[in-house]
Amino acid sequence: MNIRAISARRLILIAALLLILTATACAPVRQGTAWPDVSLDSQKNIVVAYENRIDVVNPATHLRIPLLNEAGEIRREDGSSGDVLDWELAGSWPQGDSNVRSLFYTAPVFLNEDTFLITDYAGYLLRVDYPTARIERSVTKIEGNIVADAAVDAATNALYVPLSEHDVVALDMENYDTRWVFETERGIWSQPLVIDGIVYFTAMDHHFYAVDGETGEQRWSLDLEGASAASPLYDAENERFYVGTFASKIFEVSLAGEILSQYETEDWVWNTPVLQEGILYTADLSGYVYALNTEGGLSEVWKAKATSAGIRPAPLVSGGYAVVASRKGQVVWLNQADGSIVFEQDVDAEVLSDILLIEPGEPSTINEPLVIISTAKNSRLLVAFSLEDSNQRWVYSR
Amino acid sequence: MWDLIINPFVTVLTLMYRIFNNDIVLAIAAFTVIIRLLTSPLLIQQQRSAKAMQELQPKLKALQEKHKNDREKLAQEQMALYKENGINPLGGCLPLLIQLPILLALYSAINHALGASPYQLIDLSGRLLLPGLDSLVPLGDTWAGMNLTRPPTANPTYALILPLLVLVTTWLQSKLTLPAPPPPSGDGKPDQAAQMTRSMTTIMPLMFGFFSLQFSVGLGIYFVVSNVVGIAQYTLMGTAEWGRLFGRDPKPKEITSVTPSTTEKRGKRSDPVGFTPEKANGTDTVSNGTMTKSLPSGGTPSKKTKASKKAGAK
Numbered sequence: 001m002n003i004r005a006i007s008a009r010r011l012i013l014i015a016a017l018l019l020i021l022t023a024t025a026c027a028p029v030r031q032g033t034a035w036p037d038v039s040l041d042s043q044k045n046i047v048v049a050y051e052n053r054i055d056v057v058n059p060a061t062h063l064r065i066p067l068l069n070e071a072g073e074i075r076r077e078d079g080s081s082g083d084v085l086d087w088e089l090a091g092s093w094p095q096g097d098s099n100v101r102s103l104f105y106t107a108p109v110f111l112n113e114d115t116f117l118i119t120d121y122a123g124y125l126l127r128v129d130y131p132t133a134r135i136e137r138s139v140t141k142i143e144g145n146i147v148a149d150a151a152v153d154a155a156t157n158a159l160y161v162p163l164s165e166h167d168v169v170a171l172d173m174e175n176y177d178t179r180w181v182f183e184t185e186r187g188i189w190s191q192p193l194v195i196d197g198i199v200y201f202t203a204m205d206h207h208f209y210a211v212d213g214e215t216g217e218q219r220w221s222l223d224l225e226g227a228s229a230a231s232p233l234y235d236a237e238n239e240r241f242y243v244g245t246f247a248s249k250i251f252e253v254s255l256a257g258e259i260l261s262q263y264e265t266e267d268w269v270w271n272t273p274v275l276q277e278g279i280l281y282t283a284d285l286s287g288y289v290y291a292l293n294t295e296g297g298l299s300e301v302w303k304a305k306a307t308s309a310g311i312r313p314a315p316l317v318s319g320g321y322a323v324v325a326s327r328k329g330q331v332v333w334l335n336q337a338d339g340s341i342v343f344e345q346d347v348d349a350e351v352l353s354d355i356l357l358i359e360p361g362e363p364s365t366i367n368e369p370l371v372i373i374s375t376a377k378n379s380r381l382l383v384a385f386s387l388e389d390s391n392q393r394w395v396y397s398r
Numbered sequence: 399m400w401d402l403i404i405n406p407f408v409t410v411l412t413l414m415y416r417i418f419n420n421d422i423v424l425a426i427a428a429f430t431v432i433i434r435l436l437t438s439p440l441l442i443q444q445q446r447s448a449k450a451m452q453e454l455q456p457k458l459k460a461l462q463e464k465h466k467n468d469r470e471k472l473a474q475e476q477m478a479l480y481k482e483n484g485i486n487p488l489g490g491c492l493p494l495l496i497q498l499p500i501l502l503a504l505y506s507a508i509n510h511a512l513g514a515s516p517y518q519l520i521d522l523s524g525r526l527l528l529p530g531l532d533s534l535v536p537l538g539d540t541w542a543g544m545n546l547t548r549p550p551t552a553n554p555t556y557a558l559i560l561p562l563l564v565l566v567t568t569w570l571q572s573k574l575t576l577p578a579p580p581p582p583s584g585d586g587k588p589d590q591a592a593q594m595t596r597s598m599t600t601i602m603p604l605m606f607g608f609f610s611l612q613f614s615v616g617l618g619i620y621f622v623v624s625n626v627v628g629i630a631q632y633t634l635m636g637t638a639e640w641g642r643l644f645g646r647d648p649k650p651k652e653i654t655s656v657t658p659s660t661t662e663k664r665g666k667r668s669d670p671v672g673f674t675p676e677k678a679n680g681t682d683t684v685s686n687g688t689m690t691k692s693l694p695s696g697g698t699p700s701k702k703t704k705a706s707k708k709a710g711a712k
């Protein structure tokens with residue numbers, strides 16, 4: 001009896017330890033690299049690039065758009081009689097003796113309505129015929145990984161590609177030759193901005209850079225005290241930037257690279273703030289949402305704890321609301337004026353991608369503004385809500 | 399629960415990074431040393447327990463033989479034997495179980511802190527418990543021309559030395575700390591557990607060498623430092639058998655505590671835990687209820703026997 005009692009105690013102890021061990025060993029070691037990138041094409045279709053595929057979804061039907069043949073007709077299985085073929089792009093590239101699956105985390109760069117360029121994670125730059133989803137050719141291979149969108153400067157016919165490890169590469173869009181490479185200490189995880197021939201970008205090495213687009217020479221650099229993984233917002237009217245950092249600060253920076261003012265947040269800021277009527281809206285990874293007055297330096301209008309989990313994307317500000325989505329899948333409509341919570345929804349998956357707004361009207365056939373939330377869960381890749389009443393409208397799954 | 403373990407680890411690792419002037423390799427090395435030192439009492443306890451258990455093996459085998467048809471009786475006898483010899487049968491594995499989550503957490507902390515991808519970095523957010531450390535993120539990922547977030551195969555060729563170092567240090571640690579071989583069982587067959595332990599000495603280094611080919615260079619560095627510190631610890635504890643590297647197995651260890659079990663004492667005294675001179679292959683003697691067994695070196699039966707006057711006395 002005594003032995004049994006001792007054994008029971010030991011069994012409980014072993015079970016507890018095994019539980020700790022299992023919890024440790026099964027701790028969330030996330031697979032993959034980055035979250036879906038969502039953008040809109042000229043027809044207000046949603047382009048979602050995630051993992052090995054790019055899908056184009058019609059927000060009115062919440063189905064993929066039909067694939068066309070070279071004559072511009074809808075393609076069907078078995079020639080002309082089968083089901084309509086949907087638009088999707090997937091690929092793999094030869095590497096050594098085997099093929100490596102392509103991974104997409106960036107938005108397409110449309111050259112015109114029928115052609116776009118897209119980078120894959122391994123550094124391939126692809127040129128794609130949009131209606132037919134055919135890869136025309138692999139334009140070039142850049143040495144490095146890519147997790148952020150490239151930027152085009154039509155004036156100088158240049159494409160600026162940020163690499164996740166060290167460089168920004170400038171390519172000539174005539175022949176895709178490299179014009180210059182600008183090296184930083186760490187990678188660039190955000191899309192560069194091009195203003196009057198100057199390329200502006202933030203880097204993981206804590207700096208904000210301004211580089212001459214023609215020569216690749218540095219104009220200035222500014223220490224932001226922490227890494228920055230989001231593009232700066234440019235206020236053209238007042239000629240200044242707003243940039244968030246992992247040092248839990250928002251900086252107001254002049255075109256000459258001087259800090260004009262700053263505001264301390266509760267946690268890392270990993271988004272490009274939104275500016276509307278002089279008020280800057282942003283959110284942080286503690287779940288706080290901020291509305292800051294930009295007149296005479298950054299000052300707080302309101303600050304609200306909107307969710308229990310971190311908020312990666314910037315708030316979507318429209319219709320009197322600031323809509324935010326959290327890492328726990330909470331989607332919250334805040335009153336734009338005072339930050340009070342108006343509606344709450346749940347998408348049942350982590351949200352890290354930027355939030356899209358699709359307004360009704362040509363060419364789209366939707367009849368209300370839709371808030372598009374993208375999650376890292378393929379079964380809930382896109383979730384659409386009504387901006388006005390917060391009700392869920394549809395879900396797009398892979 | 400996971401966060402309670404991993405967050406302090408990530409914080410201390412980042413603090414080390416600051417202390418060592420943003421040198422990530424020194425930070426990993428220092429952090430690994432600290433963790434190994436903090437867990438050394440557990441290691442010592444585990445070694446002691448394992449040693450005691452090893453010394454008790456002949457008696458346990460004898461008990462198993464004697465009570466092979468009565469599991470309940472066997473359990474009672476075993477518990478009594480443990481109690482009399484002051485051994486906790488779980489004393490060997492509990493410290494190991496406690497250490498494993500710590501080592502796994504250390505592994506994960508390094509993985510998180512390097513923040514090689516957006517997913518890894520966003521999972522790092524909120525884990526730094528001390529103010530001011532956020533500004534260090536992401537930690538430096540380059541050392542000696544190698545990108546620590548990438549596997550050796552995606553680094554300069556000389557990075558391949560790291561998996562080799564992992565393999566060599568893992569093998570060395572296993573070789574030095576291999577338990578002394580127990581004697582063959584009564585039927586002359588080699589001990590299966592010992593055989594398994596020996597084959598692990600070959601498998602584990604190969605496995606870890608292979609892992610470090612696939613994992614990031616930063617984790618390879620952790621494996622090497624962890625192994626080197628482990629070897630140093632075993633050496634300081636006197637349990638590392640360096641002679642093995644030169645073909646010398648450890649000296650035989652004598653078992654002297656042979657007390658009849660409590661249950662045996664209560665009832666009529668039977669054969670001392672199943673040993674008979676025939677079974678004992680000439681190495682066991684029975685003397686006044688006291689059995690003494692001399693563990694042979696390299697599996698060779700020892701001719702030396704020694705009776706304890708104290709142990710086993712009624």
